[in-house]
Each structure stands twice: as C-alpha cells, then as structure tokens.
C-alpha cells in the first residue's frame with residue numbers, strides 16, 4: 492500500500508533520513524517508532540507529499556508521490572487522512588466546522604447536508620456537546636478526537652497518526668488508543684502510527700518499524716519488541732523491556 | 747549581502763504568489779462565502795479608523811489654507827483645492843496606511859499563526875490549496891473594499907474640511923463647494939480609485955506572503971507582522987509615485 496524506497500532527506504546540512512526503505516501492508520496498522528527528532532513526523536509528511544525527499548521514492552497506492560505536481564497531490568491526498576502531532580485544528584472555526592471542513596470545501600456540499608453527518612460522527616466520538624465550541628475551549632483529549640473526526644468524515648483509505656497519545660493522561664491515552672483501533676476496524680483502513688508510546692503500540696499495531704540514525708529497521712510483529720536480538724531494537728526498547736520484566740516479577744510475587 | 751538576498755527573496759516570493767493568485771482568480775476559483783466574510787471583516791475593521799484619520803487630515807488641510815486664501819480673496823477655492831489634493835494623494839495614501847496597520851497586521855498574524863501551528867499543512871492534507879482558501883478571498887476583498895473605504899474616508903475629510911472652513915472664514919456650503927467643478931475632473935476620481943485598488947491588492951498580498959514565510963514560534967510571527975507592515979508602508983509610497991507618474 493505504501494512503500495519507501497531508498498529515501499534520503501536533509502534540511503539544509505542536517506541529514507534526517509539517510510536511506511529509508513520499508514513498506515506498509517494494506518489493511519494493517521503499522522507503527523513507526525523512534526527517539527524524538529529521528530524523523531518520524533517527517534516520514535508521515537513524505538507520505539502526504541507535504542515535503543519531497545532529495546532521493547528515493549515514496550509509493551502510495553501504486554503512485555510515486557515524490558514526483559507529483561501539487562495539483563495531482565491534491566487529488567491523491569483525498570484517500571489519506573492525517574492527525575497531526577499538535578492536532579492543527581483550525582482555531583477560527585468551531586468543532587462542527589472543523590469536522591465538516593472536507594465535505595464543505597472539497598466536496599462542496601451544502602452545510603445543511605453536511606451537518607447531520609458531522610453530528611453523527613461527533614456523537615460516535617463522544618463530542619456531541621462540543622459541536623459549537625472553538626478548539627481553544629477543549630481539553631487535549633477532546634482536541635485529539637476532533638482532529639481524528641476531521642479526517643474520518645471523508646473515509647480515507649489510509650490514516651496517518653502523529654503521536655496520537657502523546658501528552659494525554661493515562662485514561663485519555665487508553666480512550667484514544669481504543670478509538671483508533673476501533674475506527675481502523677470499522678472503516679478497514681490502512682494505518683500508520685508514529686509513536687514512542689510502547690504500550691499503545693504493543694496493543695494496537697500489527698507491524699512495527701523502527702527509525703533511528705536516519706535508517707529504518709523492520710521489527711515485525713510488536714511482540715518482537717520484547718524478543719528481537721537486533722541491536723537497534725534492544726537499544727530502543729531496553730528500558731521498557733526491563734520495566735515489563737520487573738513488573739511481571741512483582742505480579743508473580745504477589746500471587 | 748544578507749539584506750539584499752532576503753529582499754530579493756521577498757520580492758520574488760510576492761511576485762510568485764501574485765501570479766498564482768491571479769491565475770486562480772481568472773480560472774474562477776473563488777468561494778463566495780469566504781469572499782463575503784473577508785469583505786465584511788475588512789470594511790468593519792477599517793472604515794471607522796479611516797474616516798477618523800481622514801477627517802482630521804481634512805480639517806488640518808483647511809485650517810492651514812483657509813485664512814491664507816481668504817486674505818487674498820480666494821477663500822472659495824479652498825473646497826476645490828482640498829478635494830483635488832485629497833483625491834489624488836491623501837485619501838489613497840492615508841487609507842492605505844490605515845489598512846496596512848489594521849488589516850495587514852491582522853492577516854499576517856493570522857496566517858503566520860496558522861503556519862507555525864501546522865494549520866497550513868492541515869489544509870493541504872485536506873486537499874485544500876491555502877491560496878484558494880486564504881489568499882484569494884483576502885486579495886479580492888482588498889481590491890473591492892479599499893475603494894469603498896476610500897469613499898467613506900473621502901466624505902469624512904470633505905465634511906471635516908467644510909466644518910473647518912465654515913468655522914474659520916465663515917464659508918457657506920455652496921461657497922465651499924463652488925470651485926470643485928473648475929478644479930476637479932473625473933480623472934482625479936479615477937486616479938483615486940485606481941490607487942486604492944492597487945494599494946488594496948498590494949497590502950493584502952504582502953501581508954499574506956509575510957504570514958506564509960513566518961517561522962520560529964510566536965516571536966517569529968511578531969517579526970513577520972512588523973516586516974509586513976513596514977514593507978507595505980514603503981510600497982504604498984513607491985506605488986503612489988509610480989501610479990501618479992504613469993497616469994499623470
């Protein structure tokens with residue numbers, strides 16, 4: 492569905508991606524892990540065609556998005572949705588207008604027709620009472636769900652999530668993670684989730700790719716995060732592994 | 747060297763943006779609702795201040811000239827002279843400066859904030875061209891509304907001038923207006939409107955561009971706003987000279 496082939500990208504003299512190759516299987520949730528600053532958000536922006544690499548190809552649904560004109564990209568983006576790291580909600584528009592943005596301005600449908608769909612989706616996401624509020628009046632968890640709804644409304648085949656649980660309290664983390672898993676199930680989308688929240692990845696991803704030092708390491712199934720002998724994986728997941736081992740040790744003592 | 751390259755970059759950027767916006771307008775890529783929203787915003791925000799500023803300017807102009815002209819027996823020329831100078835110069839330039847400070851700064855800070863909070867990327871991710879959604883409606887609103895602002899501001903300056911002349915040298919309204927026909931022609935009105943439309947387009951384009959290139963957090967947006975306003979004020983005077991020379 493999505494594949495990176497020898498992608499290299501620098502900002503000025505700062506090389507972020509050296510040689511990144513991996514692919515994302517249709518219908519699965521792939522997690523992109525890595526330390527902060529390693530280029531995870533950059534990977535999502537490349538898939539969306541928001542930036543272009545210096546070298547390599549990014550194939551999305553059979554087309555290379557790195558060579559497309561902005562106009563063709565606009566069409567290609569209709570099959571993709573992105574939840575930004577800081578939500579990037581339109582702060583001048585209320586919740587309903589944010590969620591109804593795509594049907595109103597891209598599909599150019601009348602608001603009277605769009606509103607019921609917006610309300611239904613807000614209801615589904617537990618935001619029914621917030622339709623008229625501005626993003627600035629919402630809590631972090633609510634904003635995240637509005638950002639999700641803004642993409643879900645046009646049923647994209649591919650959904651990209653940039654650290655969807657970062658900055659949320661433990662309860663909200665679980666709510667949002669469950670929501671993502673549920674929506675992926677319900678709409679049968681291909682998902683790419685950037686994260687450094689290992690428990691969430693463990694719970695909802697089917698496939699894990701690790702980005703570090705400008706390169707991608709394919710980890711495979713999330714359980715490999717605990718078992719893999721690859722040095723990159725051990726390096727990244729060691730503290731979490733230790734934590735789990737201690738935790739399960741305590742659990743068995745209590746029994 | 748840095749100053750020159752950044753100036754060239756800015757000019758190049760504004761030129762490219764103008765081209766894209768013009769092409770989009772010609773293709774009919776205009777959303778009426780967004781346009782109306784911007785027209786209302788622009789009118790409501792700038793008409794009152796423009797009227798106040800130009801009323802003071804009209805009063806000062808007459809204050810300086812009225813007694814001088816009256817003492818030479820030419821007191822009735824004052825209204826015509828004022829209108830001539832104000833149409834050619836004062837109304838477009840002062841309205842432009844008010845627009846740059848009020849509307850221009852607001853546009854740059856809005857778009858700059860959208861840039862640094864990734865809202866512009868979110869627009870693109872939602873298959874929406876920021877130029878279509880943000881730039882085109884604002885530029886068109888600037889071109890349409892700037893002459894409207896000028897009409898209100900012009901009436902303000904005219905009546906303020908009359909009030910001052912009446913107070914200083916006791917002119918009646920018909921006397922104040924008596925020299926208009928001989929001193930002011932259609933050409934002066936055309937000049938006023940052409941300048942206003944050009945200033946309107948320029949101010950909005952420059953302000954949008956300053957917002958699009960903002961970077962570096964809230965401080966970066968503040969800097970972008972200052973840069974935009976300063977560039978706009980310089981351009982208003984430069985274009986004022988050019989249009990005056992070209993249109994004679």
Ligand SMILES: Nc1ncnc2c1ncn2[C@@H]1O[C@H](COP(=O)(O)OP(=O)(O)O)[C@@H](O)[C@H]1O
Nearest residue numbers: 502505507525526527528529530531532533534
């Ligand atoms: N537009 C940009 N200009 C310059 N440097 C950038 C830009 N975007 C990202 N970077 C740099 O690229 C690196 C990777 O960024 P990012 O993909 O956001 O990392 P992550 O999401 O993994 O934390 C960082 O060092 C960041 O500073």
Ligand SMILES: [Mg+2]
Nearest residue numbers: 531532533576
């Ligand atoms: Mg990131």
